[in-house]
Amino acid sequence: MNHHIHWQARAIxxxxxxxxxxxxxxxxxxxxxxxxxxxxxxxxxxIGQCQGCLIMADGQVTEACLQICRDGLTLQPLDGDADV
Ligand code: FES
Structure with a gap:
């Protein structure tokens, strides 16, 4: 069984x-x-020091480098748009 996180509705x-x-x-x-x-x-x-990887994970601001994946975790950019 494959496990996925979801980045802007894309299964990863x-x-x-x-x-x-x-x-x-x-x-x-x-x-x-x-x-x-x-x-x-x-x-x-x-390593969680620069804050360069801040994202929203299930509605909470977190560092992507410290957040461990779990099935169904929903991720979004802070501004809602990662097309920078
Ligand atoms: S806090 Fe620096 S990359 Fe995550």
Whole structure:
């Protein structure tokens, strides 16, 4: 059985224990939207320090690099649009 997270309604498969950042990058998704300041968001440090990967996960702001995938997790960019 395949497990998926959902990035803007797109189903993304993941491996057990994988971070959201890793699963999105494997799927070719590198632009994660924009911060309220207008700065483009993307994975940079990968360890929860830079805040560059902030996204919405089931309605909560979180770092994609720290969030572990679970089946059905719904993800959105902070600004609702990752086409930056
Ligand atoms: S990539 Fe830096 S906090 Fe996630």
């Amino acid at each position: 498969p993941f491996q057990t224990g994988e971070s959201v950042a890793s699963a999105l990058q494997r799927a070719g998704i590198h632009q994660l939207g924009r911060a309220p300041t207008g700065q483009a968001l993307a994975v940079f440090c990968g």
